[in-house]
Amino acid sequence: MDHGIYGGVIVVAEKFDTGRRPVWCPGCGNFGILVALRRALARLGLEPEEVVLVTGIGCHGRMSGYVRANTFHTIHGRVLPLATGIKLANPSLTVIGHSGDGDAYAIGLGHLPHAARRNIDVTLIVHDNMVFGLTTGQATPTTPKGRITRSTPYGNPEEPLNPLFLALASGATFVARGFSGDIAHLEELIVRAIRHEGFSFLDVIQPCATFFNIYREVRRRVYKLEDEGHDTRSLEAAIRKSLETERIPIGVFFETKKPPFRENFPHAMSPPPGQRVPRSVDLSHVWSRYR
Amino acid sequence: MSGREEFTFLVGGPAGAGVFRSGLVAAKTLFRHGYYVHGDNEYPSIIRGGHQWMMVKAAKREVYAHGEEVDAVLALDKETVARHRGRVREVIVADESVARGLEGVVAAPLMRSVREVGAPSVAVNMAGLGFVLGLYRGDVGRLEAVIRDVFSKKREVAEVNARVARRAYEYAAEAAGELALEPLSIGEPPRGKIVIDGNSAVALGALAGGLSFYAAYPMTPASPILHLLAELQKEYGLVVVQPESEIAAINMVTGAAYAGARAMTATSGGGFSLMTEALGQAAMTETPVVIVEAMRAGPSTGLPTYTSQADLRFVIHASQGEFPRFVLAPGDPYEAYMAGFDALNLAWKYQVPVIVLTDKYLAEGYWTVDEPPRLEPSEGKVIRGEYRGEEPYKRYKITPDGVSPMAIPGTKGALVTANSSEHGEDGYGSTDPEVVTAMQDKRFRKLSGMIEEANGKGVKTYGGGPLAVVTWGSTKNAVLEATRDMYGVRVVQVLYLSPFPSERLSRELEGADRVLVVEANKTGQLASLLREHLLLEPDGFLGKYDGRPFTPEEVEEWITGFMEG
Ligand SMILES: Cc1ncc(C[n+]2csc(CCOP(=O)(O)OP(=O)(O)O)c2C)c(N)n1
Ligand code: SF4
Ligand SMILES: [Mg+2]
Numbered sequence: 001m002d003h004g005i006y007g008g009v010i011v012v013a014e015k016f017d018t019g020r021r022p023v024w025c026p027g028c029g030n031f032g033i034l035v036a037l038r039r040a041l042a043r044l045g046l047e048p049e050e051v052v053l054v055t056g057i058g059c060h061g062r063m064s065g066y067v068r069a070n071t072f073h074t075i076h077g078r079v080l081p082l083a084t085g086i087k088l089a090n091p092s093l094t095v096i097g098h099s100g101d102g103d104a105y106a107i108g109l110g111h112l113p114h115a116a117r118r119n120i121d122v123t124l125i126v127h128d129n130m131v132f133g134l135t136t137g138q139a140t141p142t143t144p145k146g147r148i149t150r151s152t153p154y155g156n157p158e159e160p161l162n163p164l165f166l167a168l169a170s171g172a173t174f175v176a177r178g179f180s181g182d183i184a185h186l187e188e189l190i191v192r193a194i195r196h197e198g199f200s201f202l203d204v205i206q207p208c209a210t211f212f213n214i215y216r217e218v219r220r221r222v223y224k225l226e227d228e229g230h231d232t233r234s235l236e237a238a239i240r241k242s243l244e245t246e247r248i249p250i251g252v253f254f255e256t257k258k259p260p261f262r263e264n265f266p267h268a269m270s271p272p273p274g275q276r277v278p279r280s281v282d283l284s285h286v287w288s289r290y291r
Numbered sequence: 292m293s294g295r296e297e298f299t300f301l302v303g304g305p306a307g308a309g310v311f312r313s314g315l316v317a318a319k320t321l322f323r324h325g326y327y328v329h330g331d332n333e334y335p336s337i338i339r340g341g342h343q344w345m346m347v348k349a350a351k352r353e354v355y356a357h358g359e360e361v362d363a364v365l366a367l368d369k370e371t372v373a374r375h376r377g378r379v380r381e382v383i384v385a386d387e388s389v390a391r392g393l394e395g396v397v398a399a400p401l402m403r404s405v406r407e408v409g410a411p412s413v414a415v416n417m418a419g420l421g422f423v424l425g426l427y428r429g430d431v432g433r434l435e436a437v438i439r440d441v442f443s444k445k446r447e448v449a450e451v452n453a454r455v456a457r458r459a460y461e462y463a464a465e466a467a468g469e470l471a472l473e474p475l476s477i478g479e480p481p482r483g484k485i486v487i488d489g490n491s492a493v494a495l496g497a498l499a500g501g502l503s504f505y506a507a508y509p510m511t512p513a514s515p516i517l518h519l520l521a522e523l524q525k526e527y528g529l530v531v532v533q534p535e536s537e538i539a540a541i542n543m544v545t546g547a548a549y550a551g552a553r554a555m556t557a558t559s560g561g562g563f564s565l566m567t568e569a570l571g572q573a574a575m576t577e578t579p580v581v582i583v584e585a586m587r588a589g590p591s592t593g594l595p596t597y598t599s600q601a602d603l604r605f606v607i608h609a610s611q612g613e614f615p616r617f618v619l620a621p622g623d624p625y626e627a628y629m630a631g632f633d634a635l636n637l638a639w640k641y642q643v644p645v646i647v648l649t650d651k652y653l654a655e656g657y658w659t660v661d662e663p664p665r666l667e668p669s670e671g672k673v674i675r676g677e678y679r680g681e682e683p684y685k686r687y688k689i690t691p692d693g694v695s696p697m698a699i700p701g702t703k704g705a706l707v708t709a710n711s712s713e714h715g716e717d718g719y720g721s722t723d724p725e726v727v728t729a730m731q732d733k734r735f736r737k738l739s740g741m742i743e744e745a746n747g748k749g750v751k752t753y754g755g756g757p758l759a760v761v762t763w764g765s766t767k768n769a770v771l772e773a774t775r776d777m778y779g780v781r782v783v784q785v786l787y788l789s790p791f792p793s794e795r796l797s798r799e800l801e802g803a804d805r806v807l808v809v810e811a812n813k814t815g816q817l818a819s820l821l822r823e824h825l826l827l828e829p830d831g832f833l834g835k836y837d838g839r840p841f842t843p844e845e846v847e848e849w850i851t852g853f854m855e856g
Contacts, residue, residue, distance in 0.1 A: 020719070052700050068706065072576070073709065074545075074711055078542040082545060085506070085543035086546040086549060088530050088532070089547035111539055273503035276551075278500065278501025280665055281527065281665075284665075285526075291319070
């Protein structure tokens with residue numbers, strides 16, 4: 001039984017398990033994210049009915065088959081607009097997006113800065129394996145320069161994107177990085193990301209055992225921000241940390257409070273759109289405009 | 292209530308001169324004089340400079356479309372005179388400064404009126420309206436009232452404009468005596484009618500259908516829907532979002548619908564192109580979404596501000612794979628209201644995507660139509676609150692009619708598992724050939740109900756006779772206007788283009804010895820649907836693809852050719 005003890009309360013993560021056996025490759029980083037997510041959801045005291053997982057297309061997208069919750073397995077790259085629509089239609093739902101680095105940073109990048117600046121109250125967890133996993137190992141926007149992949153047989157000619165820097169620059173109100181190889185730490189990050197009111201961005205280094213196995217390298221270079229007294233309230237400090245290249249900081253880079261997007265629609269929230277049974281609408285007031 | 296039966300007016304000028312507002316004020320003023328009115332505009336895709344015009348036709352009977360001629364022109368610049376001189380029957384009015392050196396133009400003291408009242412010079416268009424109304428001895432009080440309504444958000448501006456209009460109206464008295472034009476009749480507005488554009492009508496129809504979430508990226512000619520709903524959001528409790536792209540818009544709408552909201556987006560062909568992948572997603576996940584596609588002339592950016600009916604085949608087939616969808620094509624604002632309402636109900640009844648196909652002419656044109664009735668939306672097979680089924684809830688449960696009960700996330704006892712990949716009844720991905728076949732069959736089982744809907748409401752026939760003219764969308768207006776006085780002609784309008792109402796259309800065409808098709812595209816897309824679904828080769832096809840709506844004259848001439856033969 002998958003459980004942990006928090007403040008004397010035993011939390012069971014099983015209720016978020018569909019019981020299906022994941023079809024990921026042995027050693028895949030997605031397992032770590034799956035376990036951390038289930039535990040985080042249980043720890044938050046949520047019920048599966050209150051949670052919606054939106055997953056993209058890629059190996060990461062299979063999460064929706066393995067987490068017992070409401071799920072929407074969307075098309076490639078569209079996790080954020082989908083999640084935005086769900087959250088605005090029913091803010092009482094806890095909406096979590098799972099995207100890949102191809103999904104979020106290549107085809108779907110156009111949505112990330114906007115979700116961030118809107119401060120839509122959803123959590124985006126990017127399974128960043130620095131490779132297109134499901135399409136068998138091509139380069140993505142986070143693949144290191146020079147790296148040989150199936151689509152870059154002479155070495156990746158492009159500089160990688162810095163997703164944390166981008167999220168910070170776009171106004172995300174919660175920015176963090178995790179590592180699928182450190183499940184307990186990741187669980188903590190997911191709990192904080194979900195608790196944060198507003199847009200939470202969590203890039204998770206998720207080694208692909210088959211096409212880009214970098215466990216050993218990541219373990220060697222990774223360190224925890226909280227161990228080094230990083231001030232999560234300082235955007236400047238966060239930006240500096242996001243630009244670090246030699247060592248890999250994980251933990252919360254930045255967290256601030258801003259009104260979530262839905263607060264722009266108080267007129268539409270009692271009840272919110274998703275909880276309204278359609279009724280006959282009196283338009284007589286409007287018709288007078290057209291005479 | 293004597294006075295003229297008909298009056299056609301055109302106001303033209305540079306972009307930024309308030310041409311459309313003037314046209315709208317003219318249309319409403321004539322409506323309040325007791326006329327049915329129709330208004331249509333033309334403008335290039337620029338904000339300042341460039342010629343634009345709006346034409347208003349008023350008659351004491353139903354007006355569907357404009358002819359080529361106009362009675363009076365208000366020219367806000369010289370170009371208007373040059374461009375429209377050839378079509379004027381009675382009078383061209385321009386300010387003294389514009390009219391100078393131009394023959395046959397009434398030089399009116401419009402700027403003088405503006406200055407005397409102390410108004411800003413942009414008010415010259417209202418002076419023009421006042422002057423023209425004076426020439427035709429209309430009721431200036433009605434004009435002033437319309438101005439106050441149209442400028443209702445800025446009271447002082449409204450008052451100044453009203454005063455300018457009255458001053459110019461008074462100046463017209465002398466010229467009116469000399470010209471002795473047949474005066475307007477002054478009566479009461481047609482009872483139970485409104486003057487409305489297609490965009491507003493489709494938006495309000497959706498509101499009547501329970502719309503609660505709207506997301507759209509601006510694109511001519513659909514943007515006015517966004518503007519109107521954004522304005523009405525507080526009064527009607529809507530969430531209105533302008534996202535980063537049409538891709539975002541359709542996915543937000545899909546997310547909102549999945550979460551239980553009646554949701555819609557609108558765009559034109561370019562934006563719809565970006566939505567095609569998510570259209571298939573809505574079909575595969577059986578999420579009820581509504582897309583309004585207001586066509587403009589393509590390909591590509593094409594003629595951004597001109598009309599077309601060339602996206603019919605595109606919307607019928609858009610997105611990979613095969614799936615049932617509704618495509619509704621209203622032809623006037625009343626039908627647009629009904630289509631907006633029906634679209635949401637049908638989307639939720641069948642859990643399929645619904646496309647409302649309009650075009651620039653319908654979207655931005657004004658017609659006098661019945662005030663639409665208050666309607667009662669129906670929820671469809673939706674589960675809210677708590678699921679009490681015996682077996683675990685399955686989002687894609689196979690049912691006789693193909694429609695699965697749709698729980699909303701948050702429902703107790705149900706987990707809602709939507710999947711854009713092929714899946715089994717429980718929403719979990721599957722590639723099993725039996726499952727795949729069963730699910731595709733399930734989705735297509737909806738089609739028989741959908742076809743019934745199409746055969747029920749999808750065709751309208753006007754008049755009777757052995758010569759049938761088949762048309763769709765806004766082109767019906769020119770066809771109805773053209774055939775008004777023709778004997779032996781029946782006009783058949785197809786309103787549901789997917790699924791195609793074959794049975795109903797065959798019935799409506801019974802006894803026709805010739806079938807003609809009129810539509811605003813080059814290749815004859817409705818004509819091709821008649822071949823496909825009715826195995827019927829039309830006896831003639833009239834297409835048009837210059838961005839302009841058909842005129843009744845060209846349609847009449849073409850049809851007449853078949854009557855003599
Ligand atoms: C529009 C579109 N283009 C391409 C694909 C093919 N495709 C499927 S998964 C994928 C890449 C996924 O990469 P990533 O998001 O990093 O996910 P991972 O498999 O690594 O978890 C691509 C390109 C697709 N499904 N849809
Ligand atoms: S290909 Fe890589 S990312 Fe995909 S399942 Fe295998 S190890 Fe995981
Ligand atoms: Mg990847």
